[in-house]
Structures are given as C-alpha cells and as structure tokens.
C-alpha cells in the first residue's frame with residue numbers, strides 16, 4: 289500500500305460532505321478509511337425514456353428496470369447529463385479521458401477491423417490514473433477503442449479485460465467467433481457459450497468478489513441494448529414483454545431486461561462483499577437512443593448520431609450511500625467528461641495540470657451542494673470541420689446542424705424538445721454563442737479516421 293494515496297482526498301471530500309449532507313452510518317468497520325470503489329455501468333444505445341427512473345418514462349419499459357432504477361432511488365438522478373459524443377467510440381474516448389475527444393482526433397466511430405489506430409496513445413485513461421492511485425482496474429464488456437495490440441485495454445490502464453474488442457457482437461454463441469468479437473479474458477479467447485449480457489454480469493460479479501478487499505475501478509461496458517436484437521426466449525415470454533405490440537420494441541425490451549438482471553447481479557455482489565456503502569455506482573448510457581432498434585427518446589428530438597438532445601443527452605444515476613443522500617435530484621447540467629476528475633478526487637489523486645481536462649469534479653454537487661447558479665458550457669462536434677456542431681450554455685442550446693444554413697437557438701428550460709427556433713429573436717446571443725463555438729472548434733484537430 290506504500291505507493292497508494294488512500295486517505296487524504298476522501299477525508300477532504302467527506303469533510304465537505306459534512307457541511308452539505310450528513311454522511312450515513314457506514315455500517316462496516318473501515319468504510320471511511322479508504323477511498324471508495326467505483327463501478328461504472330454503461331449501457332449502449334439505450335433510449336432516453338426507457339428506464340423507470342426517468343421523469344418521462346415509457347410505460348412499457350418502466351417495469352423492466354427495477355435494478356437500474358434502484359441506483360437512482362438510493363442515490364442521485366441527473367436530469368441534464370450529457371455524453372461528449374453521439375456515437376459509441378468517440379463517446380467512450382471522452383468518458384475515459386475526461387477530454388473532448390475531438391481535441392485528439394477521436395471524432396468518428398472506429399469501423400470493424402480498422403487496424404491503423406485507436407484511442408490515441410498520447411491520452412491517459414481514467415484507469416491509468418486510478419491505477420496510479422492504487423486501484424485495481426477492470427473493463428468488462430465492449431472496448432471499441434482500437435484493435436491493434438498497443439490499444440488493447442490491458443495497455444490502457446486496465447488490469448483485467450473481459451469482453452470483446454468490437455463495438456457489438458451476437459448475444460448468443462457464435463459458431464465461428466472472430467478475433468474481435470469473441471469474448472477475451474485479457475488476450476485469451478474464451479469458449480463461446482451462454483448469453484453475452486449474462487456473461488458480462490457474471491464476470492463483473494466475479495471481479496468484485498475477488499477484489500473486495502482493495503479499492504477497485506470496474507467499468508462494465510454492456511453491449512446491450514445495441515443491436516443485434518437477440519433477446520432470450522425466457523425474457524420475451526414474460527407477460528410485460530410479450531404484451532408489447534411491436535416486435536422490434538419487444539426484442540429491444542428483452543435486451544434491456546437482461547441488462548437490468550445483470551446490473552442486479554452486480555449490485556448483489558457488492559452487497560454480499562459488504563462494500564456497497566463505500567462503492568460509487570454510476571449508471572449511464574454511451575449515446576442517444578438508437579430509434580432504429582426500438583429505443584425511444586421521448587421527449588427529446590433526434591437520436592444516436594445527431595447533436596440534438598436525443599443524440600447526446602442520456603439517463604444518469606449515481607449511488608454512494610456513504611455520501612449521496614437517497615432520492616437526490618441533480619438538475620445542474622453535467623457531462624461524462626466530469627467523471628474522470630470526480631473519480632480522481634474521490635481517490636485522493638491530484639489531477640495533473642498537463643492532463644488539460646475538460647470536465648470538473650462533481651463531488652460537491654453529489655454531496656448536496658446546490659450549484660445550479662453556475663453557468664457551464666458544453667460543446668459537441670461530429671464529422672469534423674464543417675460537420676454538425678452544437679453548444680449548450682445554461683438554458684440555451686445552439687445547434688448548427690447544417691453549416692450551409694444558419695444556426696438554430698433553443699431555450700431548453702422551456703423547450704427540451706428543441707421545437708421552437710428562437711435564433712431570430714436573439715441575434716446578439718446567437719452571434720456570441722456562435723463565436724464561443726467557433727473558438728472551441730479552433731482548438732480541435734480533424735478526425736484521424738472515418739468518412
């Protein structure tokens with residue numbers, strides 16, 4: 289433990305929490321004497337309104353996510369949480385580095401079999417940082433951040449990798465698994481068998497059991513409910529799913545149900561290990577819902593791949609019983625780039641200035657401190673220079689979807705669906721936001737791959 293910085297940051301954080309929200313009784317001997325374990329549960333392409341804990345939830349999916357909902361119920365629900373990307377790989381690059389991925393050319397998805405790169409080696413991941421802080425680190429699930437050996441999760445800060453390198457794969461066993469779709473344990477292919485979402489939940493639970501005695505960071509990167517739409521027969525037979533009229537939506541619901549079951553298995557593993565109270569569990573989703581596979585983003589406009597709210601605004605909940613008061617709602621906008629600095633603060637690890645992070649530590653707001661008065665600005669761009677670009681600043685969202693046309697302005701406090709373009713009413717505001725957006729864009733590089 290000599291190289292580990294295990295206490296100072298947590299003590300500082302806990303001190304802050306005392307003034308903001310009374311910490312709970314730990315209920316276990318050493319809970320406050322070591323930094324929390326961190327578990328990130330990341331869904332893939334799920335709909336904004338497809339979870340019971342969302343304010344606007346589709347009634348057909350509401351009964352299918354009790355385990356995921358429990359994270360919000362027992363902790364905090366974010367109502368304005370964003371990803372920095374609108375598709376899988378760039379979004380993960382932002383989340384893992386805490387930096388706008390367009391700064392380092394990771395702006396487009398990595399195509400299957402692309403062998404010329406991946407998450408640029410200039411970048412450090414949250415796993416790199418947490419390992420330096422003494423954490424054991426694991427990535428369970430899909431990687432989608434590069435196929436060449438130098439880009440393998442084991443080279444990017446993760447002690448354990450259990451999952452596939454590609455962005456998706458069949459849920460049922462493949463007769464002839466390909467090297468990028470087979471589930472690897474580190475670099476070794478594992479035998480095909482079982483349902484992938486179940487296997488990921490089981491692998492995550494095993495990791496928790498094996499590492500309960502030391503601080504750990506566990507990223508569970510589900511392939512669900514990304515296509516293919518292969519649900520288990522037993523889930524499709526459940527009355528709550530069998531009664532959904534549309535076949536595509538039914539299958540999608542089956543994928544979500546299986547993911548919720550795996551989340552339940554992971555939460556149970558934390559309970560059984562006696563470390564639930566001092567574990568931060570984050571649930572979120574990597575990009576807006578893919579309506580093509582049956583996801584619904586009501587009431588948001590757009591879907592995966594777009595910079596409308598439906599492409600980048602995602603469900604998010606965090607539970608840490610020791611610090612976060614149950615039933616907390618956080619309306620302050622936050623972005624996945626905030627996770628890295630938040631985790632490092634919890635781990636008592638200083639963030640090096642040269643890391644040039646774009647996010648910020650959310651500890652105070654998780655502890656109940658109201659920071660809704662602060663105006664934050666988030667930026668998005670997809671498809672490189674000349675491609676769609678957008679900004680949110682406080683209540684305002686500027687969307688420049690087509691650079692040949694004028695940007696559009698929306699007041700999200702009144703119009704979360706981005707229905708009414710107010711650009712004509714606020715020309716001065718539009719030109720100020722446009723200036724900020726272009727200034728941000730001037731700091732970016734062109735995408736390293738993709739069309």
Ligand SMILES: [Ca+2]
Nearest residue numbers: 332333376574
């Ligand atoms: Ca995705």
